[in-house]
Amino acid sequence: MHPGKDIDVLIVGAGPTGLALGIDLARRGVDALLVERADGLFPGSRGKGIQPRTMEVFDDLGVLDAIRAAGGGYPVGMIWQDGQRMGEHRMFDPAEATEDSPYTEPWMVPQWRTQEVLLGRLEELGGKVAFGREAVGITQDEDAVTVRFTDGGSVRARYVVAADGGRSAVRRSVGIGMTGETVDAHPILVADARITGLDRDHWHLFPPRTQGEGFLAVCPLPGTEDFQVVAQFAQGASVDVSLEGVREVVAARSHLAPQDVTEVGWASDFRPRAALADRFRDGRVFLAGDAAHVHSPAGGQGLNTSVQDAYNLGWKLGAVLRDGADAALLDTYEEERRAVAADMLGLSTNVHRGEVRRGAATRQLGLGYRESSLTAETRAAPGAVRAGDRAPDGTLGGERIFDAFRGPHWTLLAVGTAAAPQALAARTLRGASHETYGTGIFLVRPDGYVGWAGDRAAGLTEYLARFGLRRSPA
Template sequence: MDVLIVGAGPTGLALGIDLARRGVDALVLERADALFPGSRGKGVQPRTMEVFDDLGVLDAILAAGGDYPVQVIWQDGERVGEHHMFDPAEASEDSPYTAPWMVPQWRTQEILHKRLTELGGRVAFGRDVVSLAQDEEGVTLRLASGEALRARYVVAADGGRSAVRRALGIGMTGETVDPSPMLVADVRISGLDRGNWHVFPPRGEGDGFLAICPLAGTEDFQVVAQFPEGTDVDCSLDGIRKVVAARSHLAPEDVTEVRWASDFRPRAALADRFRSGRVFLAGDAAHVHSPAGGQGLNTSVQDAYNLGWKLGAVLRDGADPALLDSYEEERRAVAAQMLGLSTRVHRGEVRRGEATRQLGLGYRESSLTTETRTTPGPLRAGDRAPDATVDGVRLFDAFRGPHWTLLALGVEAPDVVTAVRLVQGPPYEAYGTGLFLIRPDGYVGWAGETSRGLAEYTRRVGL
């Protein structure tokens, strides 16, 4: 086995898809007997929509979800105002997706799981990892059943309480974002329209807010309620009915069913390391966010997207294993940035807008980034490669797949290795003039005015 992935959440499933399409022998292990049943991470940000486009699941994601509704503010049974959660942004040729898309997490996972099986991958459910041991050749995982599994690499995508992270002895540094406990639940409710997100502010000192959001593509609503510090949150049907009736104009019996419920304390924490030998941490195993701003699931999926092509390059293309060092270098810095953003959004210091869309994230400072132009244009090596139509070719169509892409814009195209797709055309405003080697995860790895230094870079990354 090449790779064992622990955890069948969005992170583990996305990584499984990326490895499967590269011909990497990987298995996803999931402790539970089925996929996660709740809506918890319901926001898909524009950058993740681009990732899902590449992984072949965007059409299904779009069909399964919908736009975020306008929030309606209620007081004493009357609508007293409206609130738009996100700053608007117009779609453009270089950024076709600019608004978050609402899809309940359970549905996102179903879509990713289906895609994984289409590619020949699989999830082994009911597999509880209790310990690991690694050596120079690989990693051995021992399961609660007594079974032992071995692979060349292991990726821990098993959540904020990661058993693999604890087995490695990697700590997490963080803070409590808000001491107030929270309830989140997927429920069936009568008496509320599904065209708005219904918000009920605290009625008095010591009370918490109540928010009831229709979950796009389903008949459910997501209930989120805040409680005073020290409260024991009741996640039962009766407990949720009491909260809804006490904080809104709805009657207890209007809550007809609870499909999933959980309580949590908003916190932010970052793993001290994202790698230990042949084991990598990804998703919530590496960083835990406040849900405000919808950054957790998206940052996690992008962890997988960053790691997948690098594992494929080492395991299938003969790249130097040192390439894997760039995973922690690149993703830990991004995770730290997104943790800070989530916390500021939670505390009302920052609005949801350009930063939360994640289109501006990049790797300019990465050791894997090479900028050779004396005067870089609007786009630099390390930046996200924007969409465009070049000589009749849509770039996102050219990028789609596990390969690298070389753009020759306004300059002569050099001979390239067969593993690289070549697109030629005139200079384009979003790029400028030059040669741009686009990584499989959609970032500019190398940029130059001529091909000098390009061959050396391609050898380094296994091309």
């Protein structure tokens, strides 16, 4: 522990962002604490779509098997009219799994269940969440941040990460503004309900029947007996989130009777908006997830972008706090993630407005950091995989590449060359020329992106030294 500090990292908010960051820091040996103002985990299905890139992240964090067991693939849409099935509707452009991209379709898991899985993994690694602790004030100096809570207590941490949602108290406390727009002025009801009279093989879609009436969508939630109900209302309408309110809208817009909705476990209403924090950092305080960017739920980008914020920040905090890397490394979090968040906000908005289909872009496999100050492409003639790109899966030297990536380390891929040094602070995998990678030396960051690429090893050791890594891992 650093002198005069209670903890290395305080994470405010135990949603998917905070939990993923807590897992990443725990496996790096960073002393971190999560605090959550609620008395327990979020109870609803809200962010139910896990995109392929996030599946890869979950593979590395050690929760993929549990996530796959907890969910299922997206069902085909079934369009209804006047109690009759009118035909199927594909929600996503299909994509075949390949060796370099083993996860190509989104996976549906209710958000509450995703959080349970993440919390279980955090506790397995020795981490914990302090529930019922609401942050109400923040002060910081050159050495640390002091966070005060409603119970009168306080924590002093070297760094604080705000993962406390779109109305982030931490963001407001440090005075970071948020710029945004209303994506859709129509209020939307979302609820988890038990419903009889609908099959669980389809996402049931009930288009508006009259002008001024909104749509109704009823989606079975895998691994549960629930359906997620989503209903759009006219501008200015009040939304009743009670059992009777959900029964009324389902009966009015479908062939179901009110009593077919037997139970409502969770319900909320919202107005879709898109907003981006003006900055992702203030001194020793970082914003991540919805505290930094708020999305329309269309296209399933919000939770996924948020988890990947945590994945980007986690290894950098670990490098500074445990490996002795220069604290300037933390500046690259905003550099890399704010640009991605801005792009994903635009994508979410366009999907919501029907201007873009859910397809390759929403899977997030094409995101990267080619323009980052951490990216070094030294080859005269780069191939298909360049520094800054997501490092694809495959087989090299008889070993699966993603298996080699799994863990908090850097990985060196020596593909079709013997030029890579023997003693380096990275796990090394060697093999012949590869269909996806071609030939070259690829140094892969702990978050699965190629940081450095070259034809020979000159400059490689110096590059790694920027992150406090100078010798081979034990």
